[in-house]
Amino acid sequence: MTVRSLLSILADGKFHSGRELGDEVGVSRSAIWKHVRRFEDGGLDIFSVKGRGYRVPGGLELLDIERIQQGLLPEVKVLIKDPDLRLSIESTNELAMEASQRGDCHGRLFLAEQQLAGRGRRGREWVSPFARNLYFSLVWRFEQGVAALEGLSLLVGLAIVRALEKMEIQGVELKWPNDLLHQGKKLAGILLEVHGEASGQCQVVIGVGINVEMPKEVSEAIDQPWTDLKTITGGVVSRNQLLAVILNELVVCLERFDKEGFVGLVDEWQSRHAMQNEAVILQIGDEFVEGVCRGVDGSGALLLQSAAGIKAYHGGEISVRRPV
Template sequence: MTIRSLLSILADGKFHSGRELGEALGISRSAIWKHMRRLEEDGLEIYSVKGRGYRVPGGLELLDLAQINDWLESSVKAELADVDLQLSMGSTNEKAMQETQGANCHGRLYLAEQQSAGRGRRGRPWVSPFARNLYFSLVWRFEQGVAALEGLSLMVGLALVKAMEKLSIRDVQLKWPNDLLSQGRKLAGILLEVNGEASGECQVVIGVGINVNMPNELGAMIDQPWIDLKNISGEVVSRNRLVAEVLNELVVRLRSFERDGFAGLVDEWQSYHAMQGQPIVLQVGGKEIAGVCQGVDGSGAILLQTATGVEAFHGGEVSVQRSV
């Protein structure tokens, strides 16, 4: 608890001397210095001024289960079986996948202030600075098997957009199959992983990463154009309220998805589609296929108009780029 207690003091953004911090936590000044070094290595910006002490510029909002709970709808609280909140995990998805092996983890939520080995689609690294963005995984059980999951990542993306609209965050679009964009730059990503039988009951780990307040020096490590909520809204968005609003939207839509699938959401999803009616290039395995994007179908497949007609492509080894 020492690190969390230390961070709780630094959260106000003011200077605190090493002596003050040591007395508050019952540890030596050298131990405080070592903790500060570790936090800096984890990507937290800390100012150190001789004679004044340490401060986190702009302050810090730690994830707080009590605050999150205050924003959650009562029906959503009932669906969350357990919440695992840690300062650091290798990957929230990885931990969720390990714990769902042979166990019923429906409704379990995994939250981390930082991921040391965060992953995106196709195993790409997900830059995860400490206490600046949002990283979580939610486990959901489906009784109809993997075939019933068609379009799930698209539904999750739609839930994220609608949650952001509740926070007055506009100009967010969807990129098939699992990204959110704003101003043509990546804002958030979704990673789905499945444990269970192809034709029977399975548990899906729904991993979400949202750029909330990305430090520029760490953003330089990202291999594509990116944006965060601070750049969109002009202010730092509360991560506690954000995760609550995302869960409020996501859990309700998961229940509907279990009954009705994705087909009834096609028009709504396409209204946010960044590449609707645009020339694009699909990379399918080692091939590139050019055409005009015609949206998605009821199974969540992307539709491409080519010289030979309209073809449907599913996820897996398919990726989308705007044609240049």
């Protein structure tokens, strides 16, 4: 509680002396200094000025379960159960998987201010500065088995784009199978992990990472072109509002997917597809396949047209890029 209380005080962006902070949270000035050093090591920018104390430039919006729940539609709020908010953990997906393997976690939400071992597809590290981006995992139960989940990652991406458009954030596109781009730069990623029966009940951990306000000093660790919502909008985007709007869209989409699958959303997904009808190269292990991307089919498979005709490629360790 001491750490979150300290962050809540610093969140106003004003200077606070070590003595003031210590008195507020009930620890010594030395303990405050140690906490501040840990925050800095985690990527949080804190100014320290002798005689004035500490401040977070521009302030800080911490995730707040109550504020998030206030933004949920009534029919969505009843389905989001026991939100689990942590300051710093290895991975929200890891936490969600552990919980779901112990029992039914349908509708449980796991979120964190920072992930120390967040990851994307193909084992890539997800850079995670403290309290600047959005990292969450939602567990959802499906009764039709793993085989019925084709197209789920595409649906999740579409739900996020819908949410961003409701917040008047335009121009975000989808990259098969689970990335969101803006002007060709990565904005967000999705990582699905499943356990359960091939033809029976299973639980899916839907992990999402969105760059909201990526500090420049930590961006050097990112090995691909990237962007964030602050760059796109030119202003501050509330992470609490963003998560609520995403959950409102995502839960509605998941309910529909459970009944209808992805097939009814193909046209809408393709209307936001970053590489629709463009020349692309698919990398499948050590193999490279060139062709023109013709979108996706009702199962969410990528359709590639080449001299041999149109072939469907399903998810897995396949990467898609434009020719250099």
